[in-house]
Every structure is written in structure tokens, then in C-alpha cells.
Amino acid sequence: xDTNSDIDVLISEVGPRxxxxxxxxxxxxxxxxxxxxxxxxxxxxxxxVGSFVPPKLLPQLADTAEIVEFARSLxxxxxxxxxxxxxxxxxxxxxxxxxxxLPLSVSETHSQANLRKTHAQVLDEVRRIVDLLRDxxxxxxxxFEGGLSTAFxxxxxxxxxxxxxxxxxxxxxxxxxxxxxxxxxxGYANPAQVRRLIRLVWAEVGKERLTGIHLHNxxxxxxxxxxxxxxxxxxxxDSSLGGIGGCPFAPGASGNIVTEDLVFMLDAMGLRTGxxxxxxxxxxxxxxxxxxxxxxxxxxxxxxxxxxxxRGGWGIAA
Amino acid sequence: xDTNSDIDVLISEVGPRxxxxxxxxxxxxxxxxxxxxxxxxxxxxxxxVGSFVPPKLLPQLADTAEIVEFARSLxxxxxxxxxxxxxxxxxxxxxxxxxxxLPLSVSETHSQANLRKTHAQVLDEVRRIVDLLRDxxxxxxxxFEGGLSTAFxxxxxxxxxxxxxxxxxxxxxxxxxxxxxxxxxxGYANPAQVRRLIRLVWAEVGKERLTGIHLHNxxxxxxxxxxxxxxxxxxxxDSSLGGIGGCPFAPGASGNIVTEDLVFMLDAMGLRTGxxxxxxxxxxxxxxxxxxxxxxxxxxxxxxxxxxxxRGGWGIAA
Numbered sequence: 266x267d268t269n270s271d272i273d274v275l276i277s278e279v280g281p282r283x284x285x286x287x288x289x290x291x292x293x294x295x296x297x298x299x300x301x302x303x304x305x306x307x308x309x310x311x312x313x314v315g316s317f318v319p320p321k322l323l324p325q326l327a328d329t330a331e332i333v334e335f336a337r338s339l340x341x342x343x344x345x346x347x348x349x350x351x352x353x354x355x356x357x358x359x360x361x362x363x364x365x366x367l368p369l370s371v372s373e374t375h376s377q378a379n380l381r382k383t384h385a386q387v388l389d390e391v392r393r394i395v396d397l398l399r400d401x402x403x404x405x406x407x408x409f410e411g412g413l414s415t416a417f418x419x420x421x422x423x424x425x426x427x428x429x430x431x432x433x434x435x436x437x438x439x440x441x442x443x444x445x446x447x448x449x450x451x452g453y454a455n456p457a458q459v460r461r462l463i464r465l466v467w468a469e470v471g472k473e474r475l476t477g478i479h480l481h482n483x484x485x486x487x488x489x490x491x492x493x494x495x496x497x498x499x500x501x502x503d504s505s506l507g508g509i510g511g512c513p514f515a516p517g518a519s520g521n522i523v524t525e526d527l528v529f530m531l532d533a534m535g536l537r538t539g540x541x542x543x544x545x546x547x548x549x550x551x552x553x554x555x556x557x558x559x560x561x562x563x564x565x566x567x568x569x570x571x572x573x574x575x576r577g578g579w580g581i582a583a
Numbered sequence: 584x585d586t587n588s589d590i591d592v593l594i595s596e597v598g599p600r601x602x603x604x605x606x607x608x609x610x611x612x613x614x615x616x617x618x619x620x621x622x623x624x625x626x627x628x629x630x631x632v633g634s635f636v637p638p639k640l641l642p643q644l645a646d647t648a649e650i651v652e653f654a655r656s657l658x659x660x661x662x663x664x665x666x667x668x669x670x671x672x673x674x675x676x677x678x679x680x681x682x683x684x685l686p687l688s689v690s691e692t693h694s695q696a697n698l699r700k701t702h703a704q705v706l707d708e709v710r711r712i713v714d715l716l717r718d719x720x721x722x723x724x725x726x727f728e729g730g731l732s733t734a735f736x737x738x739x740x741x742x743x744x745x746x747x748x749x750x751x752x753x754x755x756x757x758x759x760x761x762x763x764x765x766x767x768x769x770g771y772a773n774p775a776q777v778r779r780l781i782r783l784v785w786a787e788v789g790k791e792r793l794t795g796i797h798l799h800n801x802x803x804x805x806x807x808x809x810x811x812x813x814x815x816x817x818x819x820x821d822s823s824l825g826g827i828g829g830c831p832f833a834p835g836a837s838g839n840i841v842t843e844d845l846v847f848m849l850d851a852m853g854l855r856t857g858x859x860x861x862x863x864x865x866x867x868x869x870x871x872x873x874x875x876x877x878x879x880x881x882x883x884x885x886x887x888x889x890x891x892x893x894r895g896g897w898g899i900a901a
Contacts, residue, residue: 417898423891424898453889455851456810458898484889485844485882486851488807492774526803533773533804564803571771571802573741580735580742580776 273536274495276524277311277477278304280505280552281332282347283521285325286316287510288559294328296555298335303551304506305336307544311343312336313366313503317353333360347412349380354394358407366410366446367391369437371430372419375450379414388436395441411437412446412479416462418453427462431469438470445475449490452483452520456493463497477501480522482508482562487522488530495536502527506545507552508562525549529565535578542576591854592813594845595629595795596622598823598870599650600665601839603643604634605828606877612646614873616653621869622824623654625862629661630654631684631821635671651678665730667698672712676725684728684764685709687755689748690737693768697732706754713759729755730764730797734780736771745780749787756788763793767808770801770838774811781815795819798840800826805840806848813854820845824863825870826880843867847883853896860894 281301285292292300301312314336315329329346336344345364348354357365369387370376376387391411398406415422416430434445447462459478466475478494480487480503491502505521528540546566553561571579599619603610610618619630632654633647647664654662663682666672675683687705688694694705709729716724733740734748752763765780777796784793796812798805798821809820823839846858864884871879889897 418889418891420890423889427898451889452886453897455848455897457852457896462898483882483886484847485841486806486848488804489810489848492807492810523803529802530773530804530807534775564801568770568801571736571741571769572738573736578775579771579773580745580780 271537272310272539273500274531274538275310275477275501276527276531276538276540277313277345277501277503278309278506278524279313279479279503279521280507280509280524282313282316282326283503284505284507284509286323287520288325288556290556290559291325292555294331296551297328297332300506300548300551300555301332301336302339303548304545305339305342307548308538308540309545310341310539311345311364311501313345313347316347316349317356317360318347318349330356330360333357333362337361337363348394350390351393351397354397358397358401358405361405362407364408364410365394366412367394368412368414368448369433370414370419370450371425371433372415372422374421375415375419378421384433388440391437391440391442399441408443409441410444410446410477411442412448413437414448414450416447417449417458418451420451427465430462431465434466434475435469438474443474444477445470446477446479447475448479449481450479452481452487454480454490455486456489459490459493460497463494463499472498475499477503479503481520482522483520488526491522491527492530507549507566509552509556509559523563523565525563526565529570532576533579537577542570589855590628590857591818592849592856593628593795593819594842594849594856594858595631595663595819595821596627596824596842597631597797597821597839598825598827598842600631600634600644601821602823602825602827604641605838606643606874608874608877609643610873612649614869615646615650618824618866618869618873619650619654620657621866622863623657623660625866626856626858627863628659628857629663629682629819631663631665634665634667635674635678636665636667648674648678651675651680655679655681666712668700668708669711669715672715676715676719676723679723680725682726682728683712684730685712686730686732686766687751688732688737688768689743689751690733690740692739693733693737696739702751706758709755709758709760717759726761727759728762728764728795729760730766731755732766732768734765735767735776736769738769745783748780749783752784752793753787756792761792762795763788764795764797765793766797767799768797770799770805772798772808773804774807777808777811778815781812781817790816793817795821797821799838800840801838806844809840809845810848825867825884827870827874827877841881841883843881844883847888850894851897855895860888
């Protein structure tokens with residue numbers, strides 16, 4: 266994030282991608298557009314709007330190209346998309362995404378289960394994408410992030426060696442990614458691990474190459490992990506409106522950290538996000554109407570704002 | 584907490600008091616004993632087992648004297664109790680509590696609503712309790728904490744001036760309390776505020792006079808606040824098994840931070856609590872059977888431990 270920015274923390278909303286890909290219901294394209302527009306109007310500056318995967322694998326995201334084109338029309342919004350491979354990157358470039366993220370699972374078992382690719386095969390896709398982007402004119406060239414998923418542990422392999430995360434981060438940067446990201450895909454991370462892994466990756470590739478983290482709240486530690494990352498110096502946090510994408514079979518064990526709770530925490534701390542919390546809370550209505558059968562999570566939405574709450578910090582009265 | 588201790592963080596379980604006083608169901612005395620015994624066996628070193636309030640006000644806690652006497656029989660357990668006034672302190676001393684806490688609400692509106700007393704009247708009770716304790720032989724003298732409730736904001740008054748928290752902390756210590764505690768009664772606290780208020784109180788009364796904090800998870804920030812407090816140097820954290828005491832009318836908006844999630848966070852971070860997490864998780868069964876109609880919260884219990892999880896730290900493999 267630009268250090269001359271008027272915000273302290275960039276929140277990257279991933280609900281339209283990570284949230285929607287995890288639920289069976291297909292949200293109508295017009296509802297997605299209304300959601301994304303409303304969040305941009307609430308002050309969100311970056312939204313991951315979809316994933317360029319084959320529609321037969323994820324029919325929920327089949328309209329990603331159309332959504333990217335729409336989102337590009339919203340002023341000041343960085344339009345991000347996930348790409349599983351070179352083909353997806355081509356489509357993302359064609360649609361005009363500002364930022365693309367290719368996930369590389371540190372757990373090779375998970376990589377094979379998720380993308381059906383070994384590390385070597387994923388890194389080969391990275392190489393081809395870098396070549397593709399190199400030939401593009403700057404105004405059409407998206408930023409390219411390598412997302413290190415299962416970086417904090419894997420539901421298949423268990424613990425993931427930190428040295429492996431660091432080595433893959435270096436390979437991604439050496440191949441030509443602009444940045445790497447750390448993803449707690451499985452909700453295994455804890456604050457000490459978050460701090461340690463950020464420092465290890467920074468020591469290997471430099472601070473400017475790792476600015477963002479993707480956290481889940483599966484074990485309730487999501488905001489504590491976000492706090493640890495922020496205090497370490499991370500400036501971009503992924504989150505999902507209503508925490509959608511949580512597993513419906515484990516009540517309360519939500520998926521992504523909830524955007525509304527994250528914004529409340531940051532705003533109450535006096536950190537600038539550029540987001541109007543009350544407008545953000547109102548966006549839930551759009552998602553609720555479009556997905557009436559999906560639970561929406563969030564403690565702050567359930568409990569309401571503190572009495573006398575005003576934007577920009579809480580509890581600093583002398 | 585003793586700095587030569589074999590633990591890094593003392594978790595003070597408050598479910599039998601704060602949890603049970605917030606729900607209508609009266610838990611049978613034998614179930615309370617089974618709960619407290621099982622938690623002590625899981626490694627809990629301090630449990631707030633009840634409150635010495637008039638039984639007609641809180642029939643749920645009418646058996647507190649019997650519970651204190653029982654809990655004293657458990658080896659190595661510090662038996663804590665809440666006392667609303669001098670009369671309660673007399674009863675607590677008679678029953679043999681090791682530690683008593685008198686709540687003083689920083690919001691005077693809340694103090695009048697909760698205890699029907701002004702600050703001056705509460706401080707007068709403190710004075711009388713100090714006199715009572717002074718005359719006791721050391722082996723019968725409980726530690727006396729003044730608990731600053733609504734320290735982070737009040738549902739009636741809104742923001743609470745930090746200068747007021749600090750001033751009341753000083754008065755409590757000057758009157759003869761051994762310690763003060765900070766309570767986020769309303770779930771309004773944020774990590775920046777937690778850090779700031781701890782520092783302000785320490786600057787006024789000294790670090791050894793404030794070692795504990797009582798947090799709620801009403802807006803989902805409970806563990807982030809706990810992390811901030813710990814990193815500041817707080818060593819005692821209150822929490823409640825299953826987060827019981829949450830408002831049943833706001834799903835997910837639980838009350839106290841959940842002991843199970845807190846222990847998971849600390850243990851995963853490699854901090855020693857002395858608690859066996861798997862034994863702790865098993866205690867839920869006792870509470871569930873005794874309170875079949877009350878929801879039990881907790882992300883870690885719902886999601887389960889990470890694959891390959893072992894006690895004493897997660898993710899440190901090289």
C-alpha cells in the first residue's frame with residue numbers, strides 16, 4: 266500500500282470470490298453487482314470479485330469476466346481476481362482485472378487436491394503468466410501476486426514447515442511475481458506464528474514483497490491474528506462481508522474473518538480504513554436478500570455499535 | 584501472578600459466576616461441583632465459583648457458600664468469589680474464599696442500576712471490607728480486588744473517560760485493595776484502548792497492582808483484546824467455559840471470552856497455561872448435560888483441533 270495514502274489499512278473484500286465459491290447457491294449476477302457497488306460506495310478500495318476457473322468447476326463464479334468489467338467502472342476501486350493457472354490469467358487480463366492472485370499451496374498434498382498440480386507444475390504456470398504480463402502495455406498489466414495458501418498448516422498434511430513457506434515465497438518472487446501473500450486457508454494460524462512467518466518471509470524477500478495476509482476465523486482467532494499482522498507492519502487484510510463461506514456443518518466456525526468486525530476493530534482503534542461502518546453494515550441487507558438461506562456471521566452486526574459510538578476511535582476521552 | 588511460576592498466563596474461569604448469573608436456569612449444586620472439579624483437573628488454577636449476593640436477587644448463585652467450601656478441597660485451586668458489598672465479604676470470609684472481588688462500576692449510572700449505589704457508597708463498602716480483612720489472621724484473609732467494571736464504556740452512559748478509570752483505581756488502592764482489575768463489562772473494548780488503559784492505570788498505581796483483565800466477546804474482539812493485554816504484560820485473563828452467559832437474543836453475540844478458544848490461542852502460541860486443552864474440551868459435556876437449553880459457544884470446540892496438533896505450540900517446525 267502507498268505509504269502516502271489517506272488510509273492506514275487496506276481492507277480487501279474477498280466475499281464475492283472466497284465467500285461465494287464456498288457455498289452452493291449461485292448468486293445472480295445483478296445481485297453481485299449491487300453488492301460490489303454498495304461496498305465500493307461504503308469505502309472499500311479493493312474487492313476480489315471472482316475467480317477465472319472453469320464454470321463447470323465453480324458455476325457460482327461463471328460470470329467473473331462480466332463482474333470484473335462492471336467493477337472496473339466503479340471509481341477508485343482496485344478489481345482483483347483469482348486465477349488458478351495461465352489460462353485463467355489470460356482471461357483475467359482480457360477482462361481487465363487490476364490485480365491477479367495465483368494460489369500456490371505450501372502443502373503439496375493440498376495443491377494436488379485443490380489445483381491437481383505439483384509445486385513444479387504451479388511454478389511453471391507462474392513462469393508463463395510472468396511472460397504473458399511482461400509483453401503487456403503497462404496500463405493493461407495487472408499486479409501479480411503469488412498467494413501462499415495453507416501457509417499456517419494443512420488439513421491434509423498437518424503442520425507445514427516454515428522453511429518451506431519461505432523457500433516458495435522466494436521462488437515466486439524470483440520468477441517475477443510482484444508480491445507474495447500469506448493465507449491461513451485452514452484457520453490454523455495463531456498470533457505468534459503470524460508474527461514469526463511474516464518476519465521470516467520479509468527477511469527472505471523484503472518487506473515490500475509481502476504486504477497482505479488472508480485470515481480465516483475457523484477457531485475464533487481471526488481478529489487476534491489480524492492484530493498481530495498489523496502490529497508487525499502488514500497493511501492489507503482480506504476479509505469477507507458476513508464472513509460468508511463458513512462451513513454450514515460447523516455452526517459458528519465461520520470461514521473468512523468478517524469485514525464488519527474487522528472494520529469495527531480498526532476504526533475503534535483509530536486506524537483509518539476509508540470505510541463508513543454504518544454504510545458497510547447496511548450492505549448485509551443486499552447479501553441477505555440474495556442469499557436468504559445462507560447464514561451471515563458477525564458479532565458487531567448482531568450486537569450493534571457501542572452507545573455513543575462515533576467514527577474514528579473509541580475510548581480516548583480524557 | 585508469581586513470576587517464578589511454571590505458567591505464563593493464569594486463566595481465571597468465571598463461568599460458574601459470570602456465566603450462571605446471566606442465565607435464568609439454575610444449575611444444580613452437584614453439577615456445579617462436577618464442573619469445577621473437572622476444570623480444576625484439566626489444570627485450571629483459579630475459578631470464580633460464585634457471588635455472595637442475596638439469593639432472592641440471584642437464585643442461580645444461592646449455593647455459593649457451599650460451592651466455595653467444596654472448591655477449597657480441590658488441591659492447588661484459588662477459589663474466588665464476587666462480593667457486592669460488606670455483607671457479601673463477611674459471608675465470603677466465613678466460607679473461606681481465597682480471593683474476593685468487589686465490582687465498582689466506573690459509570691456511576693451503571694453503578695446505581697447494578698448495585699444501587701453511588702461511587703461514594705461503594706467506596707464506603709470497600710473501606711469497611713478493608714477493616715474487616717485487616718483484623719483477620721493471615722491464613723483466613725482473602726486477597727481483595729476492586730474490579731473496575733464498565734472501564735471501557737457503558738451501555739447507559741456511552742464512552743467512559745479514561746481519567747475516571749485511573750482516578751478510581753487509585754482510590755481503591757489507597758483504601759487498601761490489594762489489586763484492581765479492568766472489566767470490559769459491555770464488550771466495548773478494542774486493542775488500542777486496552778493497551779492505553781493498562782498503561783495509564785499502571786502509571787498511577789504500579790504494575791503489581793493491576794495484573795488481570797476481564798473481557799467479553801460481544802463484538803468479536805475478545806481474543807484480540809486478550810492478546811493486546813498479554814503483550815502489554817497482563818498475566819491473568821478471565822474467561823468462561825463455552826462463553827456461557829451470552830445473550831440468547833443475539834446469536835453469536837456471546838458474553839465472556841470462551842475459555843476453550845483462549846486456551847487454544849495461548850497454547851498454540853507456546854505460552855504455558857498449565858491447562859490440558861483436550862481435558863478442558865471434555866468439560867463441556869458436563870455443562871451441556873446440566874444446562875441442555877443453553878447454547879455453548881466456542882469456535883475451537885466446533886472446528887476441532889488442527890490436524891497433528893500437539894500441546895505446547897503450533898507451527899514452529901523449521
